[in-house]
Amino acid sequence: xxxxxxxxxxxxxxxxxxxxxxxxxxxxxxxxxxxxxxxxxxxxxxxxxxxxxxxxxxxxxxxxxxxxxxxxxxxxxxxxxxxxxxxxxxxxxxxxxxxxxxxxxxxxxxxxxxxxxxxxxxxxxxxxxxxxxxxxxxxxxxxxxxxxxxxxxxxxxxxxxxxxxxxxxxxxxxxxxxxxxxxxxxxxxxxxxxxxxxxxxxxxxxxxxxxxxxxxxxxxxxxxxxxxxxxxxxxxxxxxxxxxxxxxxxxxxxxxxxxxxxxxxxxxxxxxxxxxxxxxxxxxxxxxxxxxxxxxxxxxxxxxxxxxxxxxxxxxxxxxxxxxxxxxxxxxxxxxxxxxxxxxxxxxxxxxxxxxxxxxxxxxxxxxxxxxxxxxxxxxxxxxxxxxx
Amino acid sequence: xxxxxxxxxxxxxxxxxxxxxxxxxxxxxxxxxxxxxxxxxxxxxxxxxxxxxxxxxxxxxxxxxxxxxxxxxxxxxxxxxxxxxxxxxxxxxxxxxxxxxxxxxxxxxxxxxxxxxxxxxxxxxxxxxxxxx
Numbered sequence: 001x002x003x004x005x006x007x008x009x010x011x012x013x014x015x016x017x018x019x020x021x022x023x024x025x026x027x028x029x030x031x032x033x034x035x036x037x038x039x040x041x042x043x044x045x046x047x048x049x050x051x052x053x054x055x056x057x058x059x060x061x062x063x064x065x066x067x068x069x070x071x072x073x074x075x076x077x078x079x080x081x082x083x084x085x086x087x088x089x090x091x092x093x094x095x096x097x098x099x100x101x102x103x104x105x106x107x108x109x110x111x112x113x114x115x116x117x118x119x120x121x122x123x124x125x126x127x128x129x130x131x132x133x134x135x136x137x138x139x140x141x142x143x144x145x146x147x148x149x150x151x152x153x154x155x156x157x158x159x160x161x162x163x164x165x166x167x168x169x170x171x172x173x174x175x176x177x178x179x180x181x182x183x184x185x186x187x188x189x190x191x192x193x194x195x196x197x198x199x200x201x202x203x204x205x206x207x208x209x210x211x212x213x214x215x216x217x218x219x220x221x222x223x224x225x226x227x228x229x230x231x232x233x234x235x236x237x238x239x240x241x242x243x244x245x246x247x248x249x250x251x252x253x254x255x256x257x258x259x260x261x262x263x264x265x266x267x268x269x270x271x272x273x274x275x276x277x278x279x280x281x282x283x284x285x286x287x288x289x290x291x292x293x294x295x296x297x298x299x300x301x302x303x304x305x306x307x308x309x310x311x312x313x314x315x316x317x318x319x320x321x322x323x324x325x326x327x328x329x330x331x332x333x334x335x336x337x338x339x340x341x342x343x344x345x346x347x348x349x350x351x352x353x354x355x356x357x358x359x360x361x362x363x364x365x366x367x368x369x370x371x372x373x374x375x376x377x378x379x380x381x382x383x384x385x386x387x388x389x
Numbered sequence: 390x391x392x393x394x395x396x397x398x399x400x401x402x403x404x405x406x407x408x409x410x411x412x413x414x415x416x417x418x419x420x421x422x423x424x425x426x427x428x429x430x431x432x433x434x435x436x437x438x439x440x441x442x443x444x445x446x447x448x449x450x451x452x453x454x455x456x457x458x459x460x461x462x463x464x465x466x467x468x469x470x471x472x473x474x475x476x477x478x479x480x481x482x483x484x485x486x487x488x489x490x491x492x493x494x495x496x497x498x499x500x501x502x503x504x505x506x507x508x509x510x511x512x513x514x515x516x517x518x519x520x521x522x
Contacts, residue, residue, distance in 0.1 A: 140454060151492070
């Protein structure tokens with residue numbers, strides 16, 4: 001097994017409503033924590049990738065590369081990466097590619113979403129969809145995933161009430177995980193009844209099916225794997241980094257109930273690592289909506305098509321069960337600070353592989369993160385290893 | 390609102406109002422909206438093609454929390470419609486309650502107002518779909 005990079009430092013802010021912090025403060029907190037965790041000096045950072053989706057539409061701010069390097073008082077090349085909600089995963093992929101030429105690279109992600117009202121955020125997020133053929137026709141992001149959910153329910157013959165319970169169980173599980181995580185936006189449990197009866201956002205999706213609007217930032221210090229032991233005793237290795245794309249609009253895809261970009265990126269990643277999906281001990285998947293977690297389980301190969309609900313009903317995806325999914329709380333309950341989400345997944349999985357997680361999965365050797373842009377126009381899959389076998 | 394720009398919408402009028410897509414000259418595959426390379430055979434030889442305004446409902450949702458443009462219209466139904474000639478499109482569903490929608494039902498296109506850019510701005514039109522029997 002060949003490592004592509006080593007994670008030698010992690011930093012993250014709490015996700016949630018940070019009224020007193022802007023883009024710069026959030027990014028600074030995550031970046032400085034990551035540097036402190038790695039023990040290296042800011043002067044050792046040779047390049048920066050900063051992931052962000054909405055700074056221009058919500059804060060009137062572009063040019064985040066400059067902000068990210070200014071925070072550290074350095075003048076290195078610094079790039080903003082945007083791939084909607086997959087910005088973070090794609091930035092990690094770009095940073096790993098940069099390690100061919102650089103020794104140490106910082107990758108960070110930030111989103112500041114709570115300065116404006118919900119309709120404005122909904123509009124900004126639809127930038128991840130097709131403006132001319134989806135947003136123009138009244139679609140919202142919840143509506144796109146609702147269309148997938150309704151198509152899924154129909155294709156696999158679920159009664160509506162039964163399907164409602166399955167989606168709710170995913171939310172209940174992710175809130176249970178978040179309840180132990182002080183960095184989560186909603187560190188509290190919810191009941192099945194609350195989820196079942198919450199207000200409708202876009203039929204059949206209700207409030208607790210949807211990830212929240214969040215502020216937050218996360219950062220990683222990556223280095224060439226052969227240098228890792230020089231800087232720290234417990235590096236986590238990235239052994240696969242894959243990105244795949246598909247059509248921007250949902251309607252133009254082959255299927256409404258499966259994301260081709262996820263399937264392609266997952267296959268690529270598992271091939272790079274030379275392992276099977278069954279070898280993965282812990283997952284952070286892109287549950288922007290509960291239905292997205294269900295579909296991701298099938299597209300990643302955890303469950304067969306149409307069968308993922310069985311694992312949910314048997315409660316097999318809790319952190320202390322056989323297939324731990326989203327022990328951080330997921331996007332649903334940890335929060336979804338869009339540009340930071342892909343980086344946050346890597347931070348949380350690094351904690352798992354260092355035995356520092358709040359919902360710690362025992363004896364995990366391999367971890368997988370799955371980050372989706374829009375309704376499936378981009379997917380990034382990374383695999384992490386505790387040690388190189 | 391920069392998206393109230395008139396040319397931004399004007400350049401799509403033919404495609405939107407009359408369902409103009411394109412058809413591959415080699416294999417006959419029909420696309421909507423237009424593509425640069427045939428999705429089926431990879432040919433770059435495509436010609437404009439007017440699609441028939443009929444299709445069936447593949448999925449639907451009722452939107453309660455809309456974007457700014459559609460704030461005045463919620464809740465409303467949107468669906469994904471597969472047109473008779475193959476392409477799938479997303480559109481609003483008109484003249485019907487959510488309770489009466491069924492996946493698989495037949496729909497036809499109708500020309501409707503979509504939204505307006507405030508009281509003094511442009512009114513945007515496009516196709517919605519409505520049941521027919």
